[in-house]
Amino acid sequence: xxxxxxxxxxEPQSFNGALTYQAREVLEAVGHEVIVSxxxxxxxxxxxxxxxxxxxxxxxxxxxxxEESHATEVDGFALDIKAELEKLEWCDVLIFQFPxxxxxxxxxLKGWVDxxxxxxxxxxxxxxxxxxxxxxxKAMLSLTTGGPRTMYSEIGxxxxxxxxxxxxxxxxLRFVGFDVLPPFIVWGASRIGDERRQAYLKEYxxxxxxxxxxxxxxxxxxxxxxxxxxxxxxxxxxx
Ligand SMILES: Cc1cc2nc3c(=O)[nH]c(=O)nc-3n(C[C@H](O)[C@H](O)[C@H](O)COP(=O)(O)OP(=O)(O)OC[C@H]3O[C@@H](n4cnc5c(N)ncnc54)[C@H](O)[C@@H]3O)c2cc1C
Numbered sequence: 352x353x354x355x356x357x358x359x360x361x362e363p364q365s366f367n368g369a370l371t372y373q374a375r376e377v378l379e380a381v382g383h384e385v386i387v388s389x390x391x392x393x394x395x396x397x398x399x400x401x402x403x404x405x406x407x408x409x410x411x412x413x414x415x416x417x418e419e420s421h422a423t424e425v426d427g428f429a430l431d432i433k434a435e436l437e438k439l440e441w442c443d444v445l446i447f448q449f450p451x452x453x454x455x456x457x458x459x460l461k462g463w464v465d466x467x468x469x470x471x472x473x474x475x476x477x478x479x480x481x482x483x484x485x486x487x488x489k490a491m492l493s494l495t496t497g498g499p500r501t502m503y504s505e506i507g508x509x510x511x512x513x514x515x516x517x518x519x520x521x522x523x524l525r526f527v528g529f530d531v532l533p534p535f536i537v538w539g540a541s542r543i544g545d546e547r548r549q550a551y552l553k554e555y556x557x558x559x560x561x562x563x564x565x566x567x568x569x570x571x572x573x574x575x576x577x578x579x580x581x582x583x584x585x586x587x588x589x590x
């Protein structure tokens with residue numbers, strides 16, 4: 352399988368760095384192909400504007416999605432976006448590796464999504480959710496937190512981690528059609544000590560090697576929604 356890891360940490364010696372380093376080793380050892388976009392090392396520019404394009408649909412008024420649809424038609428994406436699009440379309444499994452920042456993605460990774468998940472080529476015109484471009488492919492978040500697991504339970508101070516990750520898992524990855532696997536989370540990465548971190552690395556190996564058999568998070572399908580994009584009574588009943 353082809354794995355694409357989008358890695359968002361500025362320090363190669365960080366635990367995030369260790370997780371990505373190990374992922375590459377373990378996956379390649381069993382014959383998978385791995386590409387890593389190390390966003391800080393690449394000095395990836397997360398700012399989205401006219402520099403995303405070599406083409407121009409409307410020179411008087413910049414509307415990103417209009418320009419993306421146009422660039423899709425005329426092959427008008429800037430080289431850095433083009434390169435990421437090719438990796439994205441090449442992969443069978445997409446992994447985001449990142450430290451949780453302000454309950455979300457670090458800006459460099461959010462900016463990568465803003466610039467690379469383009470209208471036309473990646474979504475739009477009925478291509479979304481189960482009809483998405485990446486249907487049949489898998490995606491997974493691998494993240495570290497500062498806070499402990501208990502802080503992210505349903506009754507925890509910070510709230511349920513799955514609600515926190517919903518905008519990424521559902522709003523980004525599922526939106527473009529991926530089957531989204533449960534996240535791999537290292538809780539309190541800086542506080543837990545070397546022994547526990549070593550154990551997490553072993554757990555991550557197992558998660559990576561069992562990706563083909565891992566069931567995706569169950570989201571309702573498009574067919575479960577009515578013309579107002581609300582769950583049909585029949586779908587509510589089956590819950
Ligand atoms: C802007 C910002 C916002 C944040 N927002 C949040 C938030 O909303 N919620 C939250 O919970 N936290 C938050 N944090 C904290 C952040 O999530 C954690 O600091 C981060 O997840 C820790 O991961 P790391 O890779 O940076 O750890 P590091 O501190 O880089 O690494 C932890 C330890 O692992 C060691 N290590 C490295 N490699 C290995 C190895 N192979 N084996 C064993 N040990 C190793 C390192 O030497 C280090 O001692 C925020 C931090 C910032 C800067």
